[in-house]
Amino acid sequence: MIQADINTIYIVVARELIKFFRDRGRFIATMARPLIWLFLVGGGMSRIVSTAMGIPYIQFIFPGIIGMTILFSSIFSSISVIWDKEFGFMKEMLAAPVSRFSIVVGKALSGTAVSVIQAFMIVLLFPLLGLKLSLIQIMQTIGVSMLLAFCLSSLGILIASFYDSFESFSVIMNFIVMPMFFLSGAMYPVQSLPHVLGIFTKINPFTYGIDALKHTVLPGYVLTTHDFPLGLDIAVISFTSIFFVIIAGNVFERKK
Amino acid sequence: MSLPIIKVKNLTKKFGSATAVDDISFTVAKGSIFGFLGPNGAGKTTTINILCTLLSPTSGSAIIDGHHCVEESSEVRKKIGIVFQDNTLDKELTAYENLLFHSYLYCVPRAVRRKKIDEALHFVNLHERKDDPVKKFSGGMKRRLEVARSLIHQPKILFLDEPTLGLDPQSRTNLWEFISRLPEEQGVTIFMTTHYMEEAEICGEISIIDKGKIIASGSPDDLKKMVGGDVIYLKTRDNSSSLRDIRTLLHLDAEERGEEIFIQVSGNSDACIPTLISALSGRVVAVRMQRPALNDVFLKLTGKDIRPEFISGNNEIKDAIRSYRRKFDK
Numbered sequence: 112m113i114q115a116d117i118n119t120i121y122i123v124v125a126r127e128l129i130k131f132f133r134d135r136g137r138f139i140a141t142m143a144r145p146l147i148w149l150f151l152v153g154g155g156m157s158r159i160v161s162t163a164m165g166i167p168y169i170q171f172i173f174p175g176i177i178g179m180t181i182l183f184s185s186i187f188s189s190i191s192v193i194w195d196k197e198f199g200f201m202k203e204m205l206a207a208p209v210s211r212f213s214i215v216v217g218k219a220l221s222g223t224a225v226s227v228i229q230a231f232m233i234v235l236l237f238p239l240l241g242l243k244l245s246l247i248q249i250m251q252t253i254g255v256s257m258l259l260a261f262c263l264s265s266l267g268i269l270i271a272s273f274y275d276s277f278e279s280f281s282v283i284m285n286f287i288v289m290p291m292f293f294l295s296g297a298m299y300p301v302q303s304l305p306h307v308l309g310i311f312t313k314i315n316p317f318t319y320g321i322d323a324l325k326h327t328v329l330p331g332y333v334l335t336t337h338d339f340p341l342g343l344d345i346a347v348i349s350f351t352s353i354f355f356v357i358i359a360g361n362v363f364e365r366k367k
Numbered sequence: 368m369s370l371p372i373i374k375v376k377n378l379t380k381k382f383g384s385a386t387a388v389d390d391i392s393f394t395v396a397k398g399s400i401f402g403f404l405g406p407n408g409a410g411k412t413t414t415i416n417i418l419c420t421l422l423s424p425t426s427g428s429a430i431i432d433g434h435h436c437v438e439e440s441s442e443v444r445k446k447i448g449i450v451f452q453d454n455t456l457d458k459e460l461t462a463y464e465n466l467l468f469h470s471y472l473y474c475v476p477r478a479v480r481r482k483k484i485d486e487a488l489h490f491v492n493l494h495e496r497k498d499d500p501v502k503k504f505s506g507g508m509k510r511r512l513e514v515a516r517s518l519i520h521q522p523k524i525l526f527l528d529e530p531t532l533g534l535d536p537q538s539r540t541n542l543w544e545f546i547s548r549l550p551e552e553q554g555v556t557i558f559m560t561t562h563y564m565e566e567a568e569i570c571g572e573i574s575i576i577d578k579g580k581i582i583a584s585g586s587p588d589d590l591k592k593m594v595g596g597d598v599i600y601l602k603t604r605d606n607s608s609s610l611r612d613i614r615t616l617l618h619l620d621a622e623e624r625g626e627e628i629f630i631q632v633s634g635n636s637d638a639c640i641p642t643l644i645s646a647l648s649g650r651v652v653a654v655r656m657q658r659p660a661l662n663d664v665f666l667k668l669t670g671k672d673i674r675p676e677f678i679s680g681n682n683e684i685k686d687a688i689r690s691y692r693r694k695f696d697k
Contacts, residue, residue, distance in 0.1 A: 115474050122468050126457065126460065133459065198454075200455055202455045206449050207469075208442075208472075
């Protein structure tokens with residue numbers, strides 16, 4: 112039984128990675144978004160936003176851009192579950208003698224792998240922004256990225272498990288992904304938000320991911336840029352990951 | 368009849384107030400080709416989905432090779448191979464990768480994985496194309512690849528749900544020729560559905576289903592006997608004397624229809640034709656014979672054609688509309 116689960120997880124991840132490396136167009140498209148935000152938005156805003164936090168704006172949003180790469184990439188890859196349903200491949204998996212749970216975990220891990228590869232490439236841009244990251248810091252950042260990517264991929268699968276077709280895609284983008292991004296402290300400190308929106312930032316798991324990335328990328332500015340302790344960030348991300356995976360596994364298990 | 372490998376008893380499936388499958392019972396003999404025939408929406412796919420453990424029945428039981436479809440679903444899954452009505456290949460992956468994925472899901476041992484995949488690809492004549500992405504394959508090739516995939520884990524039963532849907536006539540013929548070889552060459556029992564009556568001719572046993580109920584079962588020949596035997600049309604030099612001779616000398620049911628004599632034969636007409644010709648010594652100008660088709664069986668049982676669209680004669684367009692509808696019904 113264990114062997115069957117390991118086999119399933121392995122081949123589900125392998126399939127996703129094969130497709131990821133084969134499809135260069137998708138790779139370029141997903142890398143373009145963070146680059147545009149970092150250099151066109153961040154670069155432009157740096158000129159008008161004062162450096163009250165003690166660092167240039169483009170450096171301030173760097174953890175946010177790493178987080179953005181992970182957010183979009185994770186949600187997009189796990190939404191491939193909807194493609195699989197639409198094009199029938201999901202039936203091949205659901206009819207096999209494997210647990211639904213291993214399919215969900217496999218999908219979450221493939222989203223994680225794809226996201227972390229992309230996040231790593233963004234992290235390597237740090238010298239262009241005038242930042243100095245130590246090897247330890249880079250490794251810590253990748254570690255946090257993995258955790259965050261797993262959490263968001265699981266969330267993506269959970270969302271995808273409720274939809275059978277792609278018509279609802281823009282709904283997911285506009286009402287889940289974009290608000291999650293803006294209400295996370297990725298682009299501005301969340302303390303400055305009105306109270307009501309502040310509540311949303313606190314229930315948004317992505318906020319804790321961004322906060323953790325700020326800890327690892329900008330450790331020198333803890334007082335000005337952070338909202339929570341790193342331990343709390345990690346705990347929240349880990350807890351919500353488990354929560355999402357279990358719920359998604361159960362939703363998949365449902366039989367009509 | 369050898370031992371039944373599928374046993375279905377009083378199976379019922381309701382979706383809300385609609386009854387898709389209504390108290391059906393049947394058995395399928397090991398090593399046979401069993402056909403489930405009926406029009407669209409008759410409950411064929413619902414039955415397959417229950418047997419494949421993808422749906423739970425509302426009531427009744429289904430046992431596959433000694434395992435109960437609900438309680439022992441994972442045992443059942445290991446014993447069956449499925450070719451679904453809609454294509455379920457990953458079109459971005461190559462043929463080989465699709466089969467590799469399957470071999471992992473079904474825990475084919477590492478040592479024989481490669482060998483099994485190669486064998487399967489050879490078996491369906493796709494070995495030269497194994498590294499091509501599936502999106503470059505024709506409809507017939509994709510179907511064959513799906514059959515190959517479903518055989519990799521050596522299932523005891525192969526489920527084929529409308530396997531020829533959307534294929535051109537030539538690939539359709541090829542696929543049937545190929546499927547009919549499977550029980551002998553691969554040792555599998557085949558459970559297939561179709562709404563093309565003529566395709567069910569390769570089946571050893573057929574159940575006809577309409578509106579969720581089985582309305583007739585038997586071998587294709589048994590079923591055809593239900594609508595009477597063959598029909599012979601004769602053209603003669605002198606119809607009235609011929610008609611009299613047929614009735615008095617051969618004791619056959621005959622009548623004049625237009626310029627031809629119409630004779631209803633009970634059972635097979637092959638032996639009857641020479642007798643007729645010699646009895647009517649020299650008067651016969653032309654003979655033609657018609658065998659009842661399975662479609663006539665359905666027509667007789669339900670009073671309607673199994674494929675109303677067949678009358679209008681434009682199948683490809685109808686099929687396209689149907690698959691389009693299917694997409695949006697989901």
